[in-house]
Amino acid sequence: MSAPLDLTPAERRRGLVAAIVGVSVFAACLGHSLPFFAVRLASLGASNSFIGVNVALSALAGLALTPFLPAVIGRYGIRRVLAAAFAVIFAGYAAAFLSGERLYLWHVARLLIGAGSTAFFVASEIWINLAVSPERRGAVVGLYATALAGGFAAGPLALELTGYDGASPFIAGAAFLVLAAPPILTARPPAFSPREKTVSVAVVTRRAPIIFLAMAVFSLGEAALLSLAPVYGLRIGLGEVAAGRIVLAYSLGPVAFQYLLGLAADRYSPRIVLAACAAAGLAGAALLPAAVRNELALYPLLFVWGGAIVGVATCVLAYVGGRFAGKELAAANSGIALAYNAGALAGPALGGAIMDLAGPDALPAALAGAFALLLMLLAPTRPRLGP
Known part of the structure; x- marks a missing residue:
């Protein structure tokens, strides 16, 4: 597959760098949320089964959203979908922060984070695969996977600094989102041809x-x-x-x-x-x-x-x-x-x-x-x- 014609080589390179850097920081947010939610729920008295269901809701949200993503991304474009994903995940952290002892709101938070994360990764991976040159595709995807793995590994380290109590871990999660957004939302992603039909x-x-x-x-x-x-x-x-x-x-x-x-x-x-x-x-x-x-x-x-x-x-x-x-x-x-x-x-x-x-x-x-x-x-x- 050839590189998209609507971007210059310099724009493709800048976009790839922005996407990979943004993904690494975004992955740190997710790597932070998984242990944080589990430990915080346990401290609030949630049962093991409740915590297990909470983790599963992320995948369920992704399964429910995925069939609609090709049409949504095709209609609104990669950048708008990424912006919406950031907003949805931020809303998830806000729901958890405001939950108090209302444990059901942690399920709402997990659903929002799961849906936003699925949209984010689908859109960012489309961006990378559309922008990269065919002869370098494997290497660039490898860099993307390295950044993703590094981000996931770095996320829990923030909890070593903030602990699991109080507002600090919520602030850390929100900070990851704030840091990830600018490189992604200011770069120019590839666009689809308006003549193309959506494929299921x-x-x-x-x-x-x-x-x-x-x-x-x-x-x-x-x-x-x-x-x-x-x-x-x-x-x-x-x-x-x-x-x-x-x-x-x-x-x-x-x-x-x-x-x-x-x-x-x-x-x-x-x-x-x-x-x-x-x-x-x-x-x-x-x-x-x-x-x-x-x-x-x-x-x-x-x-x-x-x-x-x-x-x-x-x-x-x-x-x-x-x-x-x-x-x-x-x-x-x-x-x-x-x-x-x-x-x-x-x-x-x-x-x-x-x-x-x-x-x-x-x-x-x-x-x-x-x-x-x-x-x-x-x-x-x-x-x-x-x-």
């Missing part, structure tokens, strides 16, 4: 179903790991500190590897690198039960495994950018968001149920099965990802 999510998913399945597998695995890895560590005998480090080690891998994986996708093709990431995801899941007994092996494994699992998403984004154009790309990125939210909704519930039924080591076994299925579907003898 269903149309593009039928044309390349395996790529959307890959995103669902990534999301399911990551959501299960991020929510259940500390519990898994405790169940197999690790101490609290060591169990908590599982998520930290896993989260650092994506920061280190995504740009390199993007370069590899440019050189060898996203499909080949996607298959390699799926194979590494399978290997990591198979090795985890043995490595978890030795911390010297565990944390390096999690570091590489995290980079490989998130690499699946990086390759998916690079693939759809090269495969689809214009409003088809808007539908494809919306389809990616739909698959992501479906996996994020199912992953923690399925992972928890599997651990309850068959013990803690059933979690990595189930993840190994998911990556094995994806690898089988990506095999050269299987149908192509799309025409």
